[in-house]
Amino acid sequence: MFLKRVEMQGFKSFADKVVINFEHSVTGVVGPNGCGKSNITDAIRWVLGEQSVKSLRGTTMTDVIFAGSADRKMVGMAEVTLVFDNTKRSLNSELDEIEVTRRLYRNGQDAEYLINRNNVRLKDVVDLILDSGLGKDSLSMISQGNISSFAEAKPQDRRAIFEEAAGVSKYKKRKMESLAKLERTKENIDRTQDILSELERQVSPLKRAAKKAELYKEKKTRLEEIEIAVLVEDINTINQQIEDAKKTLFNIESQTTMFQTTIQVHETQNLESKKEVNDLEKEINKLQENLMKVVNEIQILETRKIELDEKRKYVVEVGTSEEKAKQLQSLLEEARVEYEDRKSRYDQCQINIELLSEQLSQVAMQYAEFSQKNNEENGMLRRLQNRKEFLDNLLKDPFNSQGGVKSVVDNAASLHGVLGVIAQIMQPTEGYEEAISVALGGTMYNIVTSDEEAARNAINFLKKNQSGRATFLPLTVLQPRNISRENQIVCENTKGYLGVASDFVQCENRFIPVKEAFLQNVLVTDTLENGNNLASLLKYNYKIVTLDGDVIHKGGSMTGGKSKNSTSLLTVKKEVDEINQSIELQIAACELAEKNVQETQRKREELERGLMESRIGSAQLEPVVDAKRAKYEKLKNDYELIRPNGDDGLGDANFADEVVLKLNEAYSGRDEITNSIRSKREYRMKMSQDVDRKEQQIRQIRKDLETASASQNAIRIDQARLETKLENNLQRLATEYQLTYEFAKTKVNDSHIENAKEEVLQLRSEIERLGNINMNAPQEFEEVNERYEFLDKQVKDLISSRDKILSAIDEMDHVMKKQFKEMFDAINNELNDTFRALFGGGKAKLVLEDPSDILNTGVDIDVQPPGKSVQNIRLFSGGEKSLIAICVLFSILKVRPVPLCIFDEVEAALDQGNVERFARYLKNFREDTQFIVVTHRPGTMQQCEVLYGVTMQKQGVSQMLRVELKDAIDMADGQEEVKS
Numbered sequence: 018m019f020l021k022r023v024e025m026q027g028f029k030s031f032a033d034k035v036v037i038n039f040e041h042s043v044t045g046v047v048g049p050n051g052c053g054k055s056n057i058t059d060a061i062r063w064v065l066g067e068q069s070v071k072s073l074r075g076t077t078m079t080d081v082i083f084a085g086s087a088d089r090k091m092v093g094m095a096e097v098t099l100v101f102d103n104t105k106r107s108l109n110s111e112l113d114e115i116e117v118t119r120r121l122y123r124n125g126q127d128a129e130y131l132i133n134r135n136n137v138r139l140k141d142v143v144d145l146i147l148d149s150g151l152g153k154d155s156l157s158m159i160s161q162g163n164i165s166s167f168a169e170a171k172p173q174d175r176r177a178i179f180e181e182a183a184g185v186s187k188y189k190k191r192k193m194e195s196l197a198k199l200e201r202t203k204e205n206i207d208r209t210q211d212i213l214s215e216l217e218r219q220v221s222p223l224k225r226a227a228k229k230a231e232l233y234k235e236k237k238t239r240l241e242e243i244e245i246a247v248l249v250e251d252i253n254t255i256n257q258q259i260e261d262a263k264k265t266l267f268n269i270e271s272q273t274t275m276f277q278t279t280i281q282v283h284e285t286q287n288l289e290s291k292k293e294v295n296d297l298e299k300e301i302n303k304l305q306e307n308l309m310k311v312v313n314e315i316q317i318l319e320t321r322k323i324e325l326d327e328k329r330k331y332v333v334e335v336g337t338s339e340e341k342a343k344q345l346q347s348l349l350e351e352a353r354v355e356y357e358d359r360k361s362r363y364d365q366c367q368i369n370i371e372l373l374s375e376q377l378s379q380v381a382m383q384y385a386e387f388s389q390k391n392n393e394e395n396g397m398l399r400r401l402q403n404r405k406e407f408l409d410n411l412l413k414d415p416f417n418s419q420g421g422v423k424s425v426v427d428n429a430a431s432l433h434g435v436l437g438v439i440a441q442i443m444q445p446t447e448g449y450e451e452a453i454s455v456a457l458g459g460t461m462y463n464i465v466t467s468d469e470e471a472a473r474n475a476i477n478f479l480k481k482n483q484s485g486r487a488t489f490l491p492l493t494v495l496q497p498r499n500i501s502r503e504n505q506i507v508c509e510n511t512k513g514y515l516g517v518a519s520d521f522v523q524c525e526n527r528f529i530p531v532k533e534a535f536l537q538n539v540l541v542t543d544t545l546e547n548g549n550n551l552a553s554l555l556k557y558n559y560k561i562v563t564l565d566g567d568v569i570h571k572g573g574s575m576t577g578g579k580s581k582n583s584t585s586l587l588t589v590k591k592e593v594d595e596i597n598q599s600i601e602l603q604i605a606a607c608e609l610a611e612k613n614v615q616e617t618q619r620k621r622e623e624l625e626r627g628l629m630e631s632r633i634g635s636a637q638l639e640p641v642v643d644a645k646r647a648k649y650e651k652l653k654n655d656y657e658l659i660r661p662n663g664d665d666g667l668g669d670a671n672f673a674d675e676v677v678l679k680l681n682e683a684y685s686g687r688d689e690i691t692n693s694i695r696s697k698r699e700y701r702m703k704m705s706q707d708v709d710r711k712e713q714q715i716r717q718i719r720k721d722l723e724t725a726s727a728s729q730n731a732i733r734i735d736q737a738r739l740e741t742k743l744e745n746n747l748q749r750l751a752t753e754y755q756l757t758y759e760f761a762k763t764k765v766n767d768s769h770i771e772n773a774k775e776e777v778l779q780l781r782s783e784i785e786r787l788g789n790i791n792m793n794a795p796q797e798f799e800e801v802n803e804r805y806e807f808l809d810k811q812v813k814d815l816i817s818s819r820d821k822i823l824s825a826i827d828e829m830d831h832v833m834k835k836q837f838k839e840m841f842d843a844i845n846n847e848l849n850d851t852f853r854a855l856f857g858g859g860k861a862k863l864v865l866e867d868p869s870d871i872l873n874t875g876v877d878i879d880v881q882p883p884g885k886s887v888q889n890i891r892l893f894s895g896g897e898k899s900l901i902a903i904c905v906l907f908s909i910l911k912v913r914p915v916p917l918c919i920f921d922e923v924e925a926a927l928d929q930g931n932v933e934r935f936a937r938y939l940k941n942f943r944e945d946t947q948f949i950v951v952t953h954r955p956g957t958m959q960q961c962e963v964l965y966g967v968t969m970q971k972q973g974v975s976q977m978l979r980v981e982l983k984d985a986i987d988m989a990d991g992q993e994e995v996k997s
């Protein structure tokens with residue numbers, strides 16, 4: 018037998034273990050109402066996986082567990098086992114015997130299925146019986162209710178049994194599943210497409226933004242390359258400039274040493290010269306003493322000579338003619354010598370007068386010039402001293418013209434948080450005073466406060482005291498203003514650019530925000546021309562100042578020029594320094610001018626003295642010469658009278674009187690001393706001039722030394738500035754680009770530097786044109802695009818799976834139509850014979866309500882019992898309806914036999930004759946089908962090969978026992994008479 022055994026324990030009314038062995042093809046189960054017959058059917062249905070509590074006639078699943086009775090306690094577990102013979106492989110297993118068990122515990126949770134005592138899932142049980150004909154809608158379990166509902170059912174509801182028979186229901190189930198899946202797939206497609214279109218909206222702008230960001234990065238990288246190249250180039254230049262500065266410093270140092278040596282040499286020489294002048298002075302004095310002696314000697318000799326002359330005159334008057342002539346000749350010769358000597362000295366005096374006059378007039382002119390120069394220099398010195406006094410006052414009282422500022426500064430000690438005036442806080446680098454002064458402009462009088470409250474307090478103070486107005490800068494509100502990196506590159510590549518103004522200002526750390534707010538975006542150039550060039554490259558976006566204090570304002574307007582004696586608080590210190598220096602120089606200039614005047618005066622006096630001496634000498638000599646000439650001519654006449662033809666004897670005359678000779682000697686000695694004095698004086702003058710010249714040279718060299726030292730300082734400052742700049746550039750290479758100078762050098766090539774300025778401008782304007790950049794865009798785009806592509810693929814997959822489902826549904830529809838139609842036709846073929854057999858004639862047929870819609874059409878039954886006209890099943894009596902339904906059931910069994918069929922009082926509504934016909938007909942199927950028939954009808958019982966009686970001997974607990982026909986009939990409530 019297919020179902021070999023049923024074992025039950027604790028299932029519904031079967032409290033105790035009951036084992037039913039099936040050994041016959043047709044087994045009858047009999048018993049009185051409520052004894053538990055149908056519970057056996059329920060047990061079989063339950064094991065085969067029934068999940069519907071309603072089908073099991075309960076409200077919860079635990080209702081199947083024996084609930085107890087008057088004298089039995091409830092049990093905790095229900096267990097039913099079915100044992101099948103599977104040698105015909107009706108079940109989906111290769112085993113010959115299969116034991117299926119289901120257990121349920123009262124806690125309702127520990128439900129179990131077992132196949133051959135192994136725990137399995139419900140699905141395994143369902144798979145086991147799939148297509149075996151034991152399904153819950155199959156014909157394997159037919160109750161009286163099924164029979165009547167089949168007959169009463171609408172044609173539409175009736176097709177289920179044909180579908181089951183045709184094996185269509187599994188396709189139908191699959192189709193339902195596929196449709197549900199299709200629905201889910203469509204929903205997924207819709208949902209995914211919604212997300213997709215949302216993503217699509219994001220993807221395009223993100224793609225554009227990402228492209229923009231990439232472009233930006235590219236250009237930025239190029240800018241960086243250029244910047245690195247410019248930095249490297251800058252470093253090269255700075256290194257070169259530092260080298261040059263060192264060389265220049267070395268040259269200046271050598272020059273300084275040379276200057277110092279020259280000064281030393283000059284000073285030593287001057288010392289010697291001065292000593293020499295001193296010696297000359299002494300010599301001259303000595304000579305003058307000698308001169309006096311000679312002059313005295315001359316006077317004595319002259320007196321003696323006069324005496325001698327008198328003696329000679331006497332000889333001439335009283336002597337012989339010979340003596341006379343001789344004497345006269347001697348006198349004549351003497352007079353000639355005297356005359357010529359005096360004449361020559363007189364002439365010399367005249368020459369000296371002329372020479373000295375000329376020299377004197379030159380010196381006088383020089384003296385006038387030097388005096389004028391001296392006056393000028395002194396005037397200049399006075400002007401400088403006046404200016405210095407003014408500047409000193411300004412330094413002492415810098416805010417005299419700014420009432421409010423002065424008042425706040427004077428009272429700073431009592432005002433909380435007043436930190437100082439910008440002009441005092443900022444220290445411009447030497448040489449940059451004018452530039453910083455104009456860069457700050459009026460801001461230099463602004464007062465820095467710690468915060469806004471301090472500023473408010475100070476303003477209230479000014480109001481209260483009505484002591485003026487002032488502008489305040491609270492440190493807490495200051496924002497740094499910079500020039501962009503790209504513009505910086507442009508600047509650094511522009512000729513004459515020196516830096517931003519803040520580079521040239523020192524201040525305490527706490528005031529750095531002030532510097533950054535006002536000077537970090539002001540550019541400094543050396544000249545106005547270079548400033549204009551830079552301004553145009555930067556499109557007039559920045560304020561530019563020059564070292565001279567000219568300003569190119571934002572927008573391009575320019576301010577410049579110079580007003581007399583103008584000064585600002587930032588330049589005043591520089592001017593004071595400069596003026597102190599100028600005063601020092603001016604004092605030296607005055608001293609020099611004074612010295613020149615004095616020197617010239619001394620020279621003039623000396624010349625005047627010489628001239629005077631010469632004039633006196635000349636005046637003294639003039640009458641002497643006349644007298645000597647007259648004397649000489651008279652003696653000549655006298656002698657010619659004595660010797661009219663002349664006498665050669667004259668030559669022999671001994672007129673060389675000793676006195677005369679001495680006198681002549683004395684005169685020539687006097688002249689010699691005078692000449693020596695003159696020449697020594699001249700030499701002394703030359704020496705003094707030489708000393709003066711050298712002193713002047715020393716002063717000039719000292720001036721040059723000062724200039725050299727100033728330029729040394731300037732070069733050192735410049736060198737320090739270059740070294741700071743170099744340090745900054747190296748630092749920037751390291752921090753911004755993580756590069757050493759040596760490595761960066763290997764990275765750059767000429768192409769980076771070529772046209773750097775133009776390219777930077779070009780790149781900068783291109784970057785500007787790019788507008789706002791979302792640097793996260795590439796990543797966001799990648800993420801969104803990845804999601805987009807993923808979802809797009811998913812949609813495609815979903816569409817393809819939807820198409821597959823649709824085609825599977827189509828295929829299933831096709832199979833279902835085919836199988837349904839074939840099964841329907843086959844059953845229809847059998848129905849007529851079955852009908853005739855059970856009704857004893859007539860005819861019957863199945864009719865499709867809508868043959869064009871095989872998948873949904875209802876099934877009607879047209880029957881014509883013998884002697885009756887064709888009628889629809891609904892018009893027949895209850896018994897007839899049952900029998901017609903049974904005809905259909907048997908027709909189906911003929912076409913589609915099932916291994917097990919349980920009939921639960923299906924023939925209840927039939928009359929006895931029909932019951933017997935039914936029971937006999939049933940036996941036709943016992944070859945292929947095992948029947949378990951629950952019945953009250955003796956007619957049926959008679960046809961069963963074995964009968965089991967169900968009893969409830971103990972109240973509420975069912976029991977089974979094999980019974981004989983007679984007992985069975987007795988047990989069946991005696992409702993039917995047994996036909997003997």
Ligand SMILES: Nc1ncnc2c1ncn2[C@@H]1O[C@H](COP(=O)(O)OP(=O)(O)OP(=O)(O)O)[C@@H](O)[C@H]1O
Pocket residue numbers: 028029030048049050051052053054055056057080081082083084085973
């Ligand atoms: N969980 C349960 N515990 C104890 N008894 C139960 C349980 N469930 C059902 N029963 C009993 O089973 C009996 C019904 O059994 P069943 O319907 O099989 O009777 P039957 O023999 O088919 O009757 P009829 O001939 O009237 O159809 C009832 O008496 C009911 O009290």
